[in-house]
Amino acid sequence: MITFEGAAKHYPDGTVAVAGLDLTVESGRTTVFVGPSGSGKTTSLRMVNRMVAPTSGTVLVDGEDVRSQDPARLRRSIGYVIQQAGLFPHRTVRDNIATVPLLLGWGRSRARARAAELMESVGLEPSQAKRYPHQLSGGQQQRVGVARALAADPPILLMDEPFSAVDPVVRTGLQDELLRLQAELRKTVLFVTHDIDEAIRIGDRIAVFGPGGELAQYDTPERLLTHPVDDFVESFIGYDRGVRRLAFFPANELALREDVLLDDQDTVERALNTVDTAGQPWALVVDAQRMPLGWVDVDRLRHEPSGLELGRLTLTAYGHTFDVERDSLRAALDAAVLSPAGRAVGVDPDGRVLGVVSQADLGNAIWSVS
Amino acid sequence: MNAVWDWISAVADWAAANWNPPGDQERGVWPRLVEHARLAYLSILIGLAAALPLGLACVRWTRLYPPVLTGVNVLYAVPSIALFFLMLPYTGFSDWTAIVPLALYTLVILLPNVVDGLRQVPDHVRQAAVAMGFGPLRRLLTVETPVAVPVIIAGLRVASVATISMVSVASLVGLGGLGQLILSEGFRRQFDAPIVVGIVLTVVLAFVTDALLVLSQRLLTPWVRRDGRRRKRKQRAAVPAGEAAAVDAGADPTQSAETGNGAHPWMS
Ligand SMILES: Nc1ncnc2c1ncn2[C@@H]1O[C@H](COP(=O)(O)OP(=O)(O)OP(=O)(O)O)[C@@H](O)[C@H]1O
Ligand SMILES: [Mg+2]
Numbered sequence: 001m002i003t004f005e006g007a008a009k010h011y012p013d014g015t016v017a018v019a020g021l022d023l024t025v026e027s028g029r030t031t032v033f034v035g036p037s038g039s040g041k042t043t044s045l046r047m048v049n050r051m052v053a054p055t056s057g058t059v060l061v062d063g064e065d066v067r068s069q070d071p072a073r074l075r076r077s078i079g080y081v082i083q084q085a086g087l088f089p090h091r092t093v094r095d096n097i098a099t100v101p102l103l104l105g106w107g108r109s110r111a112r113a114r115a116a117e118l119m120e121s122v123g124l125e126p127s128q129a130k131r132y133p134h135q136l137s138g139g140q141q142q143r144v145g146v147a148r149a150l151a152a153d154p155p156i157l158l159m160d161e162p163f164s165a166v167d168p169v170v171r172t173g174l175q176d177e178l179l180r181l182q183a184e185l186r187k188t189v190l191f192v193t194h195d196i197d198e199a200i201r202i203g204d205r206i207a208v209f210g211p212g213g214e215l216a217q218y219d220t221p222e223r224l225l226t227h228p229v230d231d232f233v234e235s236f237i238g239y240d241r242g243v244r245r246l247a248f249f250p251a252n253e254l255a256l257r258e259d260v261l262l263d264d265q266d267t268v269e270r271a272l273n274t275v276d277t278a279g280q281p282w283a284l285v286v287d288a289q290r291m292p293l294g295w296v297d298v299d300r301l302r303h304e305p306s307g308l309e310l311g312r313l314t315l316t317a318y319g320h321t322f323d324v325e326r327d328s329l330r331a332a333l334d335a336a337v338l339s340p341a342g343r344a345v346g347v348d349p350d351g352r353v354l355g356v357v358s359q360a361d362l363g364n365a366i367w368s369v370s
Numbered sequence: 371m372n373a374v375w376d377w378i379s380a381v382a383d384w385a386a387a388n389w390n391p392p393g394d395q396e397r398g399v400w401p402r403l404v405e406h407a408r409l410a411y412l413s414i415l416i417g418l419a420a421a422l423p424l425g426l427a428c429v430r431w432t433r434l435y436p437p438v439l440t441g442v443n444v445l446y447a448v449p450s451i452a453l454f455f456l457m458l459p460y461t462g463f464s465d466w467t468a469i470v471p472l473a474l475y476t477l478v479i480l481l482p483n484v485v486d487g488l489r490q491v492p493d494h495v496r497q498a499a500v501a502m503g504f505g506p507l508r509r510l511l512t513v514e515t516p517v518a519v520p521v522i523i524a525g526l527r528v529a530s531v532a533t534i535s536m537v538s539v540a541s542l543v544g545l546g547g548l549g550q551l552i553l554s555e556g557f558r559r560q561f562d563a564p565i566v567v568g569i570v571l572t573v574v575l576a577f578v579t580d581a582l583l584v585l586s587q588r589l590l591t592p593w594v595r596r597d598g599r600r601r602k603r604k605q606r607a608a609v610p611a612g613e614a615a616a617v618d619a620g621a622d623p624t625q626s627a628e629t630g631n632g633a634h635p636w637m638s
Contacts (some may be wrong), residue, residue, distance in 0.1 A: 032500065049495075051500060080502065084494040086492075088498075088513060090519060090591070091593070135595075
């Protein structure tokens with residue numbers, strides 16, 4: 001547990017970087033500091049490993065004032081990841097990761113074995129062990145940075161905008177990886193970002209910092225979206241917070257229709273029978289393994305020869321699907337909005353169709369959770 | 371055409387005849403070359419040995435650097451001949467008369483390189499080292515110094531060429547290796563061949579030394595990106611080494627995507 005007790009940082013030039021922060025970071029959870037540039041996130045984070053000394057107040061780690069510990073010893077027990085990774089250019093990937101174990105006197109072979117283990121857990125290939133940092137992509141460098149921070153198995157991990165210098169696709173991958181690692185390792189993670197979406201994705205708790213180094217709100221992601229305390233927090237979260245909030249409701253309670261699923265072996269005649277009973281304007285054609293093939297519009301079906309197999313028709317692309325067990329209402333809504341048929345295709349983890357849901361049915365589900 | 375050829379062969383004949391005359395150690399070409407190399411290399415090594423700790427100290431205690439830099443620059447403004455003569459009363463006609471001033475010049479050239487090299491370590495790298503629990507001294511020696519090696523060697527290359535050419539000036543005080551061929555054999559006797567041989571061998575020595583330095587850089591810094599073309603000196607000075615390497619390769623971390631190696635378990 002990390003406790004900030006009235007921790008403040010005033011610079012001699014009059015800048016108030018952090019104005020008296022009172023906050024408790026729970027152990028084993030991910031706490032995100034989010035806020036506009038210059039709101040004191042980095043400064044607060046660095047108070048934990050004594051890279052910044054508060055001008056007043058204290059920071060406690062597990063009840064012990066950080067100032068009572070030797071800075072170098074303290075820092076070796078706290079992992080730290082930064083935006084540009086901060087890798088040592090003159091050391092190989094393996095030796096970069098082994099840095100803290102070597103500082104702790106583990107011995108080279110044990111430190112290297114540990115590095116190899118970590119490379120695997122952050123998704124790096126063993127063949128990359130002897131490369132130098134400049135031979136890696138930005139995303140891979142960040143993975144090395146994370147592995148290096150985890151090397152000595154510190155209970156606390158400080159991460160300062162670790163994923164903000166990579167492109168969105170890579171960033172999402174790195175976030176997923178962090179979530180997976182965290183589910184396994186249960187570190188006390190303090191994560192700084194100015195991307196509210198990232199904060200909501202990663203955080204168990206979110207601290208929103210306002211201008212002037214003030215803590216504006218400290219809450220769970222869901223409460224932050226439903227009950228922003230003031231105009232600043234509301235505008236910081238963004239106008240579409242209503243839609244984002246749907247990310248907290250699972251899609252598995254949606255009523256999926258199965259009566260509009262057609263087999264690609266079926267004839268047009270049989271298909272028309274089925275859809276007339278269902279009374280729906282669109283039907284989804286699936287193959288023998290129930291993998292989706294595409295949408296067919298009922299009006300068009302009426303103009304096709306009745307003996308034709310559906311598999312021979314040109315179908316309308318089914319677009320995005322959503323995973324019924326794992327995705328949220330937000331993903332389902334997104335899939336429905338983007339679908340040419342105005343309907344979202346729900347699938348199981350293997351991609352097999354479980355059913356479809358229309359925008360109207362989704363609307364009802366959203367209404368009921370709001 | 372024929373005249374040029376005759377001249378070249380006359381010079382070569384002279385060099386061969388005087389290469390290593392037995393019994394006349396002073397006047398041979400080979401002993402002069404060895405002396406030249408000895409004076410130059412000792413000066414460079416001593417200059418480097420002085421520049422490293424002084425540079426480290428200037429980086430550790432930043433207030434030291436401005437006065438030290440001014441001091442060595444003033445020294446650089448003193449003509450080398452004057453320094454050689456100033457040394458005479460103390461060191462006589464020993465090697466040290468040449469080595470002390472030359473080592474000082476090497477120091478003057480190297481010191482800014484050492485300091486800039488140590489300072490150009492990217493800030494995020496330094497921050498990361500602090501955050502991982504490196505103390506100041508350990509950080510200086512195990513992170514900043516190795517990262518500075520390419521810049522230090524770039525300085526050494528400039529300093530070594532300058533020193534090798536300046537050794538000749540020491541012939542005015544009776545030292546000076548190949549300079550002796552130029553001054554006493556050639557100039558005083560109005561004779562071309564020793565002058566040409568002296569110049570050619572000085573240039574060859576400078577080339578060989580430079581090649582050795584380039585080679586040693588390759589061995590010492592396997593981590594520096596090399597893609598065939600040499601980076602411009604100006605660019606090297608302006609951009610920290612690590613970043614210059616990244617920019618050079620188009621591997622700017624803000625732009626690179628992870629594509630093409632399929633090592634990402636969650637994407638499959
Ligand atoms: N050494 C310093 N001297 C004076 N002011 C400083 C110093 N370091 C930081 N500041 C100021 O303190 C404030 C908070 O800085 P901090 O780096 O904590 O912000 P941040 O929330 O991390 O911002 P960003 O999102 O841009 O990283 C800023 O206004 C900054 O200019
Ligand atoms: Mg910051």
